[in-house]
Amino acid sequence: MSVYSDILAQLSARGNLRRIPAGTAAGGETVVDLSSNDYLGLGADPELQRQFMSEESNRTLPLTSSASRLLAGRQEEYASLEALLEELYGRPALLFNSGYHANTGLVSALAGVAGCMIVADRLVHASIIDGIMLSKAPFTRFRHNDMDHLERILAKESPRHERLIVIVESVYSMDGDRADIDALVALKRRYPNVMLYVDEAHALGVEGPRGLGICRGAEGYGEIDVVVGTFGKACASMGAFAAVSAELKGFLINSSRSFIFSTALPPISAAWTEWVIRRMIGMDDRREALKALGRRLHSILSPLQPGTVVTPSHIQPLVTGDPHKAVALSAALLEHGFKVLPIRTPTVPPGTERLRFSLSASISPGQLDRLEDFFRNNEI
Secondary structure, eight states: OOHHHHHHHHHHHTTOOOOOOOSBOTTSOBOEESSOOOTTSOTTOHHHHHHHHTSHHHHTSOSOOOSBTTTOSOOHHHHHHHHHHHHHHTSOEEEESSHHHHHHHHHHHHHTSTTEEEEEETTOOHHHHHHHHHHTOOEEEEOTTOHHHHHHHHHHHGGGOSEEEEEEESBOTTTOOBOOHHHHHHHHHHSTTEEEEEEOTTTTTTSSGGGOOTGGGSTTGGGOOEEEEESSSTTSSOOEEEEOOHHHHHHHHHHOHHHHSSBOOOHHHHHHHHHHHHHHTTOHHHHHHHHHHHHHHHHHHGGGOTTSOOOSSSEEEEEOSOHHHHHHHHHHHHHTTEEOOEEOTTTSOTTOOEEEEEOOTTSOHHHHHHHHHHHHHSOO
8 A cells, every 4th residue: 555545544534535526416406505605606697607708709718828927928808807906906906827826926925035024814724824835934823813912923023024924814714704904904003014915815706895805995905015816706707816016016927936937817717707897896785695694594503503603704614623523414414405515624723623604695595494404403
């Protein structure tokens, strides 16, 4: 048996072996997907695709860029999308191929300059952690959403470093809770050598004015140095962007390896993203429907875990604390027509294994009623 087989066997014994999930129940009927990040239900809306493809100019857009952004002969769709984002965010924007590419490329480039230290929330996404490791910069992490702990770190480290990069997510991907953006901006004002970096991956389309994220509605928005958003969730597309200053955009074009050395997104993908965003910003009705579903889900999940604080959000956990239990509960839910996937180590710390419920505006209240019936009639 090879070392790789040994590792797989160990993962299986611990209940942490991952497999690519099926999309349908055993009988072939479509399940209610409570693991998708299609928060506004746009990815599941074929009418949007038909409308986009009904325009002849869209049907002939290239399906590949065939080169990195710095070498691609065709730039119109990228430039047009970046111009729209600049209009919406009031600052230049730079496209990346995914949220993972954005965070690894941004963090490694920004913190790779001499004199930088990174201070990140303990629950930031793996893509940010990978960017930190690639940067080779010194780093530390503060307790999740603990502003007092963060300030103690800043008070100690600020005099020792030319620049501190504080990294958070606005909405956290496993718990659906929020960072205190106003408190973070207030800390930055007290420590002038702090850069503030906010990943809005799970807020874009859902939170803030016109769905542009929590940062865009913050009083101190202009003091947030880097705002990251992804298109593969509420925007029903693929790719990501960073909204930054003109100076930082120029620096990233020359220093972010994931930008420089990746084949660019297909032009049709950039055009589709722009088409969706122009419509998404007016979809307040879907955002309100999603918030109502979040409150309903909260009323179902909170009583099941009295020791866990659950935020009424489009993302909510059901913490089992055991990987085998999480897998078994996920399988039972699938048999009853609900796809809710287990989240285990290393995605979450040992002892916090869970099911992650992720809502979409396309879900009906009646489907959540059926979910409540499942928990009422089954032990967890």
